[in-house]
């Protein structure tokens with residue numbers, strides 16, 4: 001038993017605290033919240049987690065999320081008692097995170113120009129709904145169930161809605177998904193329909209859909225499961241947990257993600273902060289966030305490309321006015337996020353402050369890649385026999401770009417997260433038909 005869990009505002013000088021049953025996604029001053037734990041888990045749990053890989057019939061050991069349940073025990077239950085776990089923990093029969101681990105992919109390594117032994121790519125697309133979202137949705141829906149929510153609500157570029165719809169259907173609760181009309185991959189839209197979610201089409205982009213869904217959730221008693229929900233972040237911590245466990249808890253030099261709303265960046269940062277504080281890892285891997293060129297808010301602000309000021313967490317005193325001025329600038333100039341990788345077509349990353357905190361803690365970096373680069377990254381992963389979607393291709397080409405710039409060094413060990421599987425069937429077809437593309441294998445007749 002981990003002891004008392006509670007919620008705390010992320011801004012140190014605010015620091016408001018709330019009971020774990022609170023469904024607020026922010027404190028009363030409008031700052032995001034963290035799930036906090038009073039107890040410090042013993043590193044001996046590493047052995048317990050390892051042993052659970054032989055699940056002995058327990059879905060909570062099979063699950064790549066709940067296998068680490070002592071590190072996310074916000075339900076404050078006896079984690080060894082399977083009956084108690086069944087009463088509280090939401091799981092798709094142990095499938096979330098079950099198939100996720102890092103792999104070597106030699107063709108991707110050759111393309112990047114890194115030694116095969118130094119590159120690990122972790123496909124999260126083999127989760128039951130086809131993306132990393134299931135890691136965090138299992139935990140968010142667990143909290144929703146804990147507080148007796150009747151309806152979960154999210155905005156989505158597609159994967160969140162698929163995951164939310166799937167878990168809601170499995171738990172017998174309602175689910176409303178707000179999607180930017182016409183801007184999500186057909187396979188993702190069809191999943192939301194298939195799982196019986198109520199689709200709400202928003203005339204606008206993801207940022208507009210998120211705003212509307214947050215308002216409606218508040219006004220009509222919905223439980224928000226977007227990554228602004230701190231319990232989503234808890235489940236997504238298991239993505240780096242699995243990678244680190246696979247590397248025998250020897251921290252790599254880098255962990256690389258595509259960047260959208262920055263839930264992943266935030267959860268990886270929180271996982272690393274906790275592990276380091278508990279003495280489970282001795283070295284802090286650097287996080288690299290790869291934005292699309294067409295939706296580059298984090299990269300622009302972090303690299304000082306707006307008003308020549310590099311936006312930093314600054315020990316909990318970030319210049320939030322700079323962010324507001326950047327958003328005003330986007331609005332005034334009519335700049336809308338635009339990329340063919342619709343999963344990360346996001347202009348206002350809701351977790352930007354947690355993302356900045358993660359980058360500060362890990363001495364991280366942010367950069368951008370183009371649509372055609374992402375397609376190459378996606379395609380070279382395919383040539384290793386693994387599936388991923390275009391946004392995930394950003395990880396591969398982001399690593400390549402950072403190596404080319406000498407930021408990632410030749411001998412560095414790099415873990416890249418491939419966030420989701422292909423749900424837009426025509427993207428690879430069109431890519432391979434065009435002989436000009438680097439990895440194209442055009443059809444023959």
Ligand code: F0G
Pocket residue numbers: 131155156157158159160161227258259260261262263264265343344389391392419420421
């Ligand atoms: N990769 C994929 C495949 C995604 O679906 C997303 C986000 C990201 C990367 C970005 O991750 O938000 O943690 O920085 N998709 C969300 C959705 C927004 O609604 O499905 P992030």
